[in-house]
Amino acid sequence: MSTRRDFLRTSTLLGFGATVPTFLGRTALAAPAADKPGAKDTVLVVVQLTGGNDGMNTVIPFTNADYYKLRPTIAVAKDQVKKLTDDVGLHPAMSALARLYTDESAVCVVQGVGYPNPSQSHFRSMDVWHAAGTAETLTEGWLGNALKKRGVPAFHLAGGNEASPLALAGAPVRVPSITSLDDFKLKTSGVTGADQNAQKGVITGVADAGAVPMTSQPNLLDFVSRTQTNTYASSEKLASIGKNYTPKVPYPNSALGSKLKLAAQLIDADIGARLFYVSLDGFDTHAGQGGAAGAHANLLAQVSDAISAFYRDLAGRGHKDRLCVMTFSEFGRRAYENGSKGTDHGAAAPMFLVGGNVKAGVTGEHPSLKGLKEGNLVHGTDFRQVYAAVLDKWLGIDAKPIVGEGFKAAEVFAK
């Protein structure tokens, strides 16, 4: 078992043979035939809630007395919940998302999502979600594999300190990580245009010379050279994107808000960008997570406000029907609270899909609070059913080879 991560490291080197970013090649922009899913240059934005989001305080079973018994100090009072159905509602910090649900019919809530024999390790469970599999050694991501089938232009919008996710590993071309367009530039000390070009010529020339086709034996130097070539080409291309992006609605001043704003800017830049990966950390609420207000509420507000602004900005540009935002977390949390007024690692939790073409409403049942397994909620929908829908129905990529047999697509899209 201890070598699993080592395999992972090695596979990172094998993940990409070609060197030119997808969005530089025209073929990448070709849409599938008009009658096929994914025909309209659909955009997928995956939002990872890192740390294990407390699903039961996100989509709240406010009529269930057991909920209040299990969580004497952190439960959200019935009258504060933003009701979605007669039985469940959103945490009050998610009022913006609740409005998208009621006013725009742009939110699909999938309840009780998970997988069998769930791991309660952050890192193992995250790998399972990223790889869409439970094999002991997981080396490629579900999105990396999707990119093999259709090389749509993809971006990992990273925060500082954040490595490229396993979900994107295995892509034929490494997906560039970008934190800010301002910093996404190759700078030199050139005093004139010619001097700058001469310096850039050395930097890119050396990298290109080293970026040879993959050999069977992964080699760190090849990896560096290919990453360099890929990066310099991406940076050159993105340098042309205008700095002055004016959103149609204001974005919240938050980490996730900034990332989604950058995604909107890239979508609007007409470089064919169709796949984005962003993360928000901090959901590992073992202690003092709060109820209607507090640490967890602040995180949910950030998610809700940022996604809502993103949706409304893109809707204002006529892109809402192209958009699907999908949230997930590596697991939900323990049904009962601990003595630290927080929750330990759990299992099943809800996912959100947001966009103009999602099947608005709440699907799936809230996991039973009577039928807990070792204190954890039991899933009713396998996350790979949601992936299957996203791949098949949204991106138009055959899901079976990626998620495996037996995962019927969840009904999360309107058509």
Place this chain on the structure above:
Amino acid sequence: MLDPKTAWAPYTPGADTPWDRKKVGHLYRRAGFGATAAELDAGVKDGHARTLDRVLNGAPEAEDFTRTSEFMASERSMPPGAPQQRLSAWWLDRMLKTRHPLREKLTLFWHDHFATSNAKVQNARFMLGQYRLMRSHALGRFAELLVAMGTDPAMLVWLDTITSTKSAPNENYARELMELFALGIGNYTEADIRQAARAFTGYEIKEGKGAFNRRAHDAGEKTVFGKSGTFTGEDIARLCLDHPACPRFIVRKLYKFLVSDTDVPPAELIDPLAEEYRESGFDTGKLVSTVLRSNLFFSPTAYRAKIKSPVEFAVGTVRALEGHAGTLPLAEALEGLGQVLFAPPSVKGWDGGPAWLNAQTLLGRNNLALALTSTEDARFGSRCDPAALLAGHGTKGDEGQVDFLLGLFLQGDVPAAARGKLLDYLKAAKGVKYPAYWSADDVANHRARAVTHLVLTLPEYQLS
């Protein structure tokens, strides 16, 4: 693959494995933060035995370094609410100036291992306390470090032990102790975690120190790894140390840190070291010495088999340039490269290896190299001066400059084509129309800075 006996036997130079500049550079990169020109020269001249002793033993710290560093870490200069970057800068200063880089390097290893972030702890005093704990045991006994970590104030906050209660224990520390600090996934059960969590109750922080409050502790019987007893947190740590997976887990992690990011060593290679480690009472210094002195360490399996971490990249560059960088701006720049000291991204630490490099962090490296070599960057002042370095080492002509820089940073181990491109640049840079007010010296300085920056962007320089 070398057989385990040969692999861990002490390296001695041979006809096909001569002691040379490349090996000195390799040793200094892994056992510290890279070599200066003088260290490379001395290493070659003094031979492998003396150089290894020097690197492993270090030298006593200069008195003014110790005094200044301690002053900067005093409660007055570093109060509990001191900003993150000041902590980070303080450690970078130590890495830049220490005479025992190996100790700081291993402290960094343990920081990555017991990855605790001030983003949650929010107390610079606690973070410094944990740093001191890790530094004092960096080359000492892991057993003592693991036990002490259970009552370390920063850790008590970081993994919520202080808020746990005997009526409803918090599982955070028990889980990560087993998964990340001592055993690795697959070597314990969820039941072990839940039982161990009961043992980690009753721990609190009193007057800035970890303390045990017996009344708040669950003194009942617990069963962990099939053994039952009225265990305390310390008992659980000792049960972990007795677990056969423990020495193997640490040895593998140290192998990755010292030897290779990508090589997956077979059990035959790891087990003898793990056994020795256990028998020595988890003597990390001895383990590190065995690895760094070994044939395997000086073999192609290890050479350039790691991606430099951002800290290694930055500190190594400044050291080799014989400059002084402002450590606050350096700490700030490192954030864009993906490594903030005292603030790892999660309790798993930094993924490291190839994960260090992505499009954004790669550009960050190039641009930090530019900032450090430029005499005009407002943030770093003019305290790294490649032209002065080249002049100080008496280099002459374009070839002399390029060969000195390649020798310093890469021990000359680059493809001829890359060297040719650097020389072409220097030639082309003579024909550039510089501002009319530039003197010949200004032009020479510019060329020196530019070519140094270019050397630092070579793919080989990203490797350790």
